Amino acid sequence: MNKWEDNKAWFLILPVFIIVAFSAVIPLMTVVNYSVQDIFGPGQRFFIGIEWFKEVLSDGRLHEALWRQLLFSGLVLLIEMPLGIGIALLMPKKGWGSSACLVILALPLLIPWNVIGTIWIIFTRPDIGLFGAAINTLGLPFDHTASPFDAWVTVMLMEVWHWTPLVALLAYAGLRAIPEVYYQAAKIDGASSWAIFRYIQLPKMRGVLTIALLLRFMDSFLIYAEPFVLTGGGPGNSTTFLSIYLVKVAVGQFDLGPAAAFSLIYFLIVLLFCWLFYQALQAVGTGDKQ
Amino acid sequence: MARIDLNEIRHSYKPSPKSDDDFALKRVHTTWEDGGAYALLGPSGCGKTTMLNIISGLLKPSHGQILYDGVDVSAMQPEERNIAQVFQFPVLYDTMTVYDNLAFPLRNRNVPASEVDARVRRIAETLELTNDLGKRAAGLSADAKQKISLGRGLVRSDVAAILFDEPLTVIDPHLKWELRRKLKEIHKEFGLTMIYVTHDQVEAMTFADKIVVMYEGEIVQTGTPEELFERPEHVFVGYFIGSPGMGFLECTLEGDIAHVNGAAIPLEPGYGVRASSLGSRFKLGIRPMYLGVHSSREACGELPGFEARVVGVEDQGFCRIVTVQFGGQEIKARINDGHPVAEGLCWLTFPPEKTKLYFNERLVG
Numbered sequence: 293m294n295k296w297e298d299n300k301a302w303f304l305i306l307p308v309f310i311i312v313a314f315s316a317v318i319p320l321m322t323v324v325n326y327s328v329q330d331i332f333g334p335g336q337r338f339f340i341g342i343e344w345f346k347e348v349l350s351d352g353r354l355h356e357a358l359w360r361q362l363l364f365s366g367l368v369l370l371i372e373m374p375l376g377i378g379i380a381l382l383m384p385k386k387g388w389g390s391s392a393c394l395v396i397l398a399l400p401l402l403i404p405w406n407v408i409g410t411i412w413i414i415f416t417r418p419d420i421g422l423f424g425a426a427i428n429t430l431g432l433p434f435d436h437t438a439s440p441f442d443a444w445v446t447v448m449l450m451e452v453w454h455w456t457p458l459v460a461l462l463a464y465a466g467l468r469a470i471p472e473v474y475y476q477a478a479k480i481d482g483a484s485s486w487a488i489f490r491y492i493q494l495p496k497m498r499g500v501l502t503i504a505l506l507l508r509f510m511d512s513f514l515i516y517a518e519p520f521v522l523t524g525g526g527p528g529n530s531t532t533f534l535s536i537y538l539v540k541v542a543v544g545q546f547d548l549g550p551a552a553a554f555s556l557i558y559f560l561i562v563l564l565f566c567w568l569f570y571q572a573l574q575a576v577g578t579g580d581k582q
Numbered sequence: 583m584a585r586i587d588l589n590e591i592r593h594s595y596k597p598s599p600k601s602d603d604d605f606a607l608k609r610v611h612t613t614w615e616d617g618g619a620y621a622l623l624g625p626s627g628c629g630k631t632t633m634l635n636i637i638s639g640l641l642k643p644s645h646g647q648i649l650y651d652g653v654d655v656s657a658m659q660p661e662e663r664n665i666a667q668v669f670q671f672p673v674l675y676d677t678m679t680v681y682d683n684l685a686f687p688l689r690n691r692n693v694p695a696s697e698v699d700a701r702v703r704r705i706a707e708t709l710e711l712t713n714d715l716g717k718r719a720a721g722l723s724a725d726a727k728q729k730i731s732l733g734r735g736l737v738r739s740d741v742a743a744i745l746f747d748e749p750l751t752v753i754d755p756h757l758k759w760e761l762r763r764k765l766k767e768i769h770k771e772f773g774l775t776m777i778y779v780t781h782d783q784v785e786a787m788t789f790a791d792k793i794v795v796m797y798e799g800e801i802v803q804t805g806t807p808e809e810l811f812e813r814p815e816h817v818f819v820g821y822f823i824g825s826p827g828m829g830f831l832e833c834t835l836e837g838d839i840a841h842v843n844g845a846a847i848p849l850e851p852g853y854g855v856r857a858s859s860l861g862s863r864f865k866l867g868i869r870p871m872y873l874g875v876h877s878s879r880e881a882c883g884e885l886p887g888f889e890a891r892v893v894g895v896e897d898q899g900f901c902r903i904v905t906v907q908f909g910g911q912e913i914k915a916r917i918n919d920g921h922p923v924a925e926g927l928c929w930l931t932f933p934p935e936k937t938k939l940y941f942n943e944r945l946v947g
Contacts, residue, residue, distance in 0.1 A: 476640050477673040481734060482661035482690035491675040491686075576677075 326552035344553035354554065356529065357537040358561075361513060364447075364533060368512040371452055373505060376459025377497070380467055381489070383460075394464075397457040409521025412450040436523060440530030443523050447531055450518055455511065459504045466500035467493060502573045506566055513562055534558055584650040584742040584775060586614040586637060591646035593632055599644070606632045607643070608799040614743070616651075617773040619766070621780060621790035625822070629799040630779045634745050637777065638667045650742050661690075667745040668735035671752060672727035676720040680711055683719050684733045691738075705733045708764060724752050732761070736768060743775035750785070762789055783823055795819050811869070812936075817943040820867050826903060829873065829913035830940070833866045840866050840939065843909030845888045850934045857939060857946045865940040866932075870916035874931030875904055875923055887929035895923055906930060 327345070330338045348354060379397070384390045403411070416424040418435045427434045436446040470492065478488045494501075516535035519525065525532035525540075532540075538558065542551030593607040602608055607629045614620060614637075622630050635641035637648065639660040647656045655663050666687070675683050684702045693701075706712045709729045714722060719730055728749065735744050746765075750758045766789065769776050778789050786793050787807040794804045795818070802816035803809075807823075814820035820828030833840040833847075837854040840847045847866065857864065879887045893912070894905035904915045904923050908930060915930075917923060939946045 473669050473671065473673055476635075476660075476667070477669060477731075477734075479640060479660045480638060480665065480667045481687040483686070484690070487686075487690065491677060495675070495677045 379460040380463035405517035466497035585616040587649040589647040621786035623786040624796035666735040681715040872936035873915040885931040
């Protein structure tokens with residue numbers, strides 16, 4: 293068969309180029325464009341280089357929001373990962389119990405995010421909320437609209453309630469994929485339950501747990517809707533996470549330049565952390581020890 | 583190191599078995615002598631693995647008892663029974679090194695570190711894993727992985743028995759021989775009871791002193807390779823052992839004479855008496871290598887020759903497999919020497935001492 297050069301093959305991958313361009317590259321480039329210009333109005337644009345980046349990086353309120361955000365995501369991972377794995381381990385392996393657990397676990401994931409915020413506003417209201425009223429009756433003053441600590445507790449509770457099921461479902465899928473023969477071998481070898489978890493279940497779940505960790509990190513680092521509805525970033529700035537602050541800058545103050553620079557830095561931070569987590573988890577699985 | 587008795591074991595995977603067909607193991611009542619090397623041979627789905635898992639305790643039988651050295655262990659977990667089992671596919675603790683994998687069963691039983699080290703190095707040397715001891719198990723080849731699985735089974739010296747469930751399935755053929763030889767060496771050296779499940783008769787015969795043949799959830803014969811070959815107690819054993827397997831002809835019986843569609847074949851004296859009360863429809867069985875095929879009636883010698891027709895000759899190099907049409911039935915003969923066999927008319931001889939009689943699939947006598 294003769295071979296000839298034919299560039300028609302480009303047409304086959306053209307749809308992907310177009311989709312990626314419109315969904316990722318063009319919007320991102322728009323942001324890059326804004327981040328290096330000072331815009332006063334249509335036709336009044338001035339190139340200012342990295343000035344917005346300098347300004348944003350030295351913004352004290354952004355630093356506060358960043359630390360707040362890191363603390364929040366750190367707590368989210370520390371609570372949700374072990375809790376999700378624990379729930380997955382306790383779930384029935386088969387039968388109607390397993391189906392029931394899966395449906396119940398999936399429920400929080402099916403609720404729109406702003407509705408979740410609303411649910412928790414009502415749930416934790418100190419006067420009529422089931423949780424808020426109950427805990428106040430018990431003699432513990434609780435009001436997430438007044439106390440920063442209570443606001444954090446509420447946001448954490450909501451976040452854990454909302455997203456731990458995702459970790460649990462992924463971990464459960466990972467557990468179910470382990471062949472029965474591993475458990476049989478462990479029985480023969482006299483392994484304890486802890487050893488089975490440590491040397492069989494955890495290593496075999498590494499793939500799904502990597503995905504769970506990355507998803508939970510990204511989602512929690514980018515969290516907006518639920519705390520916005522629940523606390524609006526308050527009281528004070530106590531629950532003003534990066535996204536909430538970004539929206540205040542971009543929409544509230546309409547500072548497009550700084551907001552664009554902020555967005556790019558935000559994006560790079562998420563990318564950096566994901567890369568670090570991914571590398572760390574890969575190393576756990578393949579590193580040789582002598 | 584223990585004698586293992588299986589006492590009237592029956593097992594069904596169904597919650598409420600009704601007929602015999604619902605049982606994976608119909609009735610097993612047998613003894614595995616201390617220090618024996620056994621092969622458990624049978625086709626896929628005959629209950630070999632079920633039996634193995636019942637011995638090790640991974641499975642609780644629906645009925646019956648398991649005794650180790652006379653002690654009832656039926657209710658015990660595998661770790662309490664102190665038994666080793668190697669599975670068909672490699673099972674590894676991925677995150678551990680080869681060394682830690684091999685040491686795992688010992689460490690779980692709180693064996694002192696110095697003894698662990700000695701045992702692990704000993705086994706690693708036998709299985710030629712010494713150079714890999716520091717490596718992580720996950721990155722090794724399938725062969726090496728299965729060797730580690732074998733090693734974990736062999737590392738404990740005090741086990742009641744070591745059970746192998748088709749352990750060499752994933753191993754390269756040339757390495758199979760090698761590993762099987764190693765297992766025999768280990769068996770000789772430590773005198774452990776070993777039960778080796780396989781569906782490959784060559785593997786069974788090269789490994790074991792005694793072969794246990796299973797068929798449809800029952801043990802149909804236990805014996806040395808020679809006994810299985812010379813005196814199959816069940817039609818299935820005759821057919822499964824040997825290549826090609828035993829040939830069978832439908833027959834009726836009159837005294838010590840078997841009638842195959844008019845031909846009167848004399849059997850060893852005594853069959854008539856033993857078979858008289860059983861019924862009328864029998865099967866005559868003969869190994870292909872014992873069935874004589876001759877080009878003329880005179881060549882048959884002292885034995886009576888029966889006219890038959892050769893319908894196919896298959897040259898296998900060192901021998902020829904001849905398919906013969908005899909009395910409306912087909913039977914195979916194996917001819918080792920060079921005498922010519924052509925398609926067409928021939929005469930068959932049935933040496934009486936090699937000709938067996940079966941009723942209801944079982945040997946008469």
